[in-house]
Amino acid sequence: MSSAILSADDLNDFISPGVACIKPVETLPKQQPGTDEDSNPYEVTTEDKLHAAAPPPPAQISLTDCLACAGCVTSAEAVLVSLQSHSEVLDTLDKAAELKLPWLQDGSSGGSGLEEKIFVASVSPQTRASLAATYNVSEREASNMISQLLSGPLGLRAGGKHGSGFTWVIDTNVMREACLVAAAQEVEHTSPTLKKPVLTSACPGWICYVEKKEPHILPHLSKLKSPQALTGTLIKSVLANKFGVSPEKIWHMAVMPCFDKKLEASRAELTSHTWHGQDMEAIRDVDCVITARELLMLAESRNISFPCLPRTPVSKTFAPPFPDPILNKMLFGRRVSKYTAHKLDEVAQIGTSGGYLHHILRTQQALHPGSNIKVHRGRNSDVAEYTVVSAQGREVFRAARYYGFRNIQNLVRRLKPVKASRVPGATRRPGGIRKPGGGTGTTADAEYAYVEVMACPGGCTNGGGQIKVGDVATLRQVKGTGSESGSLGQEILPAQREWLAKVDEAYWSASSASSDETDHDRETDDDEDMDLGMNETDFDTNDKPPTTNSINNISTPQIQHFLSHWSSLTGVNQEILLYTTYRAVESDVGKSGTAAEGSEVDKVSALAVAAGGGW
Incomplete structure (x- = not known):
C-alpha cells in the first residue's frame, strides 16, 4: 500500500495506475486549436512527433472509480485510508484511558480525570489464517496470540501511557453466521x-x-451489512444501551484482510445515526480498520514479539463476560464452526x-x-x-x-x-449472453x-492486507526458504500459489476443531x-x-433468536440493525478544478491536520 509515504501536505497529486489495472487509461494528446499556423487537420501524427510532445498529465484514476487495487489511489484518498492505521490505534490508546468493566457496573468513572473509552476489537478468520500460516501455528493458536496481544498482560496492556487494552476481542465469524441466515432469507423473500x-x-x-x-x-x-459492519453495530448499540454511555465512548477496531474495509468503515450509512437517532454527532460503527500486516506493526511499535506471545487463551481476568448472558454465550460460549x-x-x-x-x-x-x-x-x-x-x-x-x-x-x-435501437420498432442488447x-x-x-x-x-484470504509470501522469511526471522536455483520470475508465481493454499488450509483448520470446544478460561453462561x-x-x-x-x-432458529434478542435489548428494529443502503456517486475523474474536488481536498486536509490525525 503506497499510502505510507504520503503526507497531509501533498494532496493534489495522483499516483499512477498499477500495471495490472484493468481499466484503460486514455492519455490522448491535448488539442491546441488556433495556436499553430502550420497545423494541418488532415496530417497523420507519427510516433516520433507524439513522443516529442509534452508528456500527458498524470492519469486521474482513483478509488472512487475502479477501487480494488492499491495502485490507483489519489493522495487524498490515501490519506483518508492511512488515518486508519496501527499508529491511530496506539495514539487512541495513549489519549484515552480504558473504561474498565467494574467502573461501568457501578455507574461511576475511574476518577482519573482523563478521557475514557471502552476498547473493543473484532478479528476476521482470514486474518487469523494469514498469521497462522506465517508462524506455522493452528488457526486456534493464532486466535489466542491475537487476543494475548490486544487483551493480555504481555500485550498492549504492558505499555503505553495508561496501560490500556481491549476489553473484548470478538470473532466476526459469529456475525457472519447471522449474515448467512439473513442472506438466505433475503434471497427467498426478495422485496x-x-x-x-x-x-x-x-x-x-x-x-x-x-x-x-x-x-x-x-x-x-x-442490502445486508457485511460481518464487519454488523459486528460494529452490535458492539456499539448493545454497550451504549447496557451501560448508558454515548457511542463516542466506545472505540471499535476491526482487523480485516483488505484495505478496502477501511473505506467501508468510513461510509456515512454505517454510523450511530441509523440506530441511535440523529440528535447527536454521527459516530462510526467501526472506528478503525487495520490489516494482518498492520497488526504485526502494532506489536512491533510496542516492542512486542508477536510469535513469542502465549498460544493459550487469555485468562478470564483480562477477558470479562459480555454484559448480556445470551449475547455472551453467542459471542464467546461456543466454538464457531465454519x-x-x-x-x-x-x-x-x-x-x-x-x-x-x-x-x-x-x-x-x-x-x-x-x-x-x-x-x-x-x-x-x-x-x-x-x-x-x-x-x-x-x-x-x-x-x-x-x-x-x-x-x-x-x-x-x-x-x-x-x-433502445436506432432502428424504429426494434431493440438491441449490449451483447450476446453466453449460456452454460x-x-x-x-x-x-x-x-x-x-x-x-x-x-x-x-x-x-487473498486480500491486499494479508501477509505476502515475500515477507514470511523476515517475519519468522529465518533465512529465505525455497529453491535458490532458477530465475526469480520462474519462482514467484508457484511460491505465491503454494502460499495462498497454505493460508486457505489454515482458514479451514478451524473446521477440524470440535464445535463444542470453548476457551476454558473465559467465563461463559480474463x-x-x-x-x-x-x-x-x-x-x-x-x-x-x-x-x-x-x-x-x-x-437458523438460534440465529433468529439471537437477532430478536438483540433488537429487543436495544429497542431498535431488526431491519435497521441488519440492513444498509447504497447510492450512485458521480465520478470527478477528469473534472480538474471542480468544486467537488476542492471540497474533498479541503476535507481531507482538515482531517489530516486535526489533533492526533484521527477521526
Whole structure:
C-alpha cells in the first residue's frame, strides 16, 4: 500500500495506475486549436512527433472509480485510508484511558480525570489464517496470540501511557453466521425493490466499483451489512444501551484482510445515526480498520514479539463476560464452526469469503428435499455456475460465483439493461449472453437468482492486507526458504500459489476443531466471457441432508433468536440493525478544478491536520 509515504501536505497529486489495472487509461494528446499556423487537420501524427510532445498529465484514476487495487489511489484518498492505521490505534490508546468493566457496573468513572473509552476489537478468520500460516501455528493458536496481544498482560496492556487494552476481542465469524441466515432469507423473500439476481454486498471493493461506475447494478445489491459492519453495530448499540454511555465512548477496531474495509468503515450509512437517532454527532460503527500486516506493526511499535506471545487463551481476568448472558454465550460460549467439509473439492466450492453462495445453495436444497446441487465450472477457478436440481430433474435455483474484476466485468456486461435501437420498432442488447453450453440466449433463460461477487481473485484470504509470501522469511526471522536455483520470475508465481493454499488450509483448520470446544478460561453462561459448464459435476455435500433448521451446522432458529434478542435489548428494529443502503456517486475523474474536488481536498486536509490525525 503506497499510502505510507504520503503526507497531509501533498494532496493534489495522483499516483499512477498499477500495471495490472484493468481499466484503460486514455492519455490522448491535448488539442491546441488556433495556436499553430502550420497545423494541418488532415496530417497523420507519427510516433516520433507524439513522443516529442509534452508528456500527458498524470492519469486521474482513483478509488472512487475502479477501487480494488492499491495502485490507483489519489493522495487524498490515501490519506483518508492511512488515518486508519496501527499508529491511530496506539495514539487512541495513549489519549484515552480504558473504561474498565467494574467502573461501568457501578455507574461511576475511574476518577482519573482523563478521557475514557471502552476498547473493543473484532478479528476476521482470514486474518487469523494469514498469521497462522506465517508462524506455522493452528488457526486456534493464532486466535489466542491475537487476543494475548490486544487483551493480555504481555500485550498492549504492558505499555503505553495508561496501560490500556481491549476489553473484548470478538470473532466476526459469529456475525457472519447471522449474515448467512439473513442472506438466505433475503434471497427467498426478495422485496419489490431488490431485483434478481441478488448480488453479494460484503466486498467493499465491489460495492465502490458499482456505486461509481455501474449504477445500473445498484437495484441488484443485497442490502445486508457485511460481518464487519454488523459486528460494529452490535458492539456499539448493545454497550451504549447496557451501560448508558454515548457511542463516542466506545472505540471499535476491526482487523480485516483488505484495505478496502477501511473505506467501508468510513461510509456515512454505517454510523450511530441509523440506530441511535440523529440528535447527536454521527459516530462510526467501526472506528478503525487495520490489516494482518498492520497488526504485526502494532506489536512491533510496542516492542512486542508477536510469535513469542502465549498460544493459550487469555485468562478470564483480562477477558470479562459480555454484559448480556445470551449475547455472551453467542459471542464467546461456543466454538464457531465454519462448515463441515470433508473433501477438498467441497472446500473449494465453499471458498474463503464467508460462504454466502454455499449457504444459500444448501438452504435451497433443504427447501427442495431430494434435490442435488450441480456445478458448471468456468474457464478459471474464480467463475462457476451452480444449479439446484429437484428429484424430478427440474432446475429450481440457479446461482454463480464471480471473483476478480476481470470476471466481474463480464457479469456487469451481462446485467446491462436493454438499450433502445436506432432502428424504429426494434431493440438491441449490449451483447450476446453466453449460456452454460456456450450458446447465446436471452436474459430469461440465463438468469441467476444469486451471485457471490468478490473483488479479489481467489477470495478474501487473498486480500491486499494479508501477509505476502515475500515477507514470511523476515517475519519468522529465518533465512529465505525455497529453491535458490532458477530465475526469480520462474519462482514467484508457484511460491505465491503454494502460499495462498497454505493460508486457505489454515482458514479451514478451524473446521477440524470440535464445535463444542470453548476457551476454558473465559467465563461463559480474463476479458472475454467465461463459458460455464465445461465440467459439470454433482456437488459433494455432507452425508446428512440439510434441513431448514440447520444448514452446515448453523442453527437458523438460534440465529433468529439471537437477532430478536438483540433488537429487543436495544429497542431498535431488526431491519435497521441488519440492513444498509447504497447510492450512485458521480465520478470527478477528469473534472480538474471542480468544486467537488476542492471540497474533498479541503476535507481531507482538515482531517489530516486535526489533533492526533484521527477521526
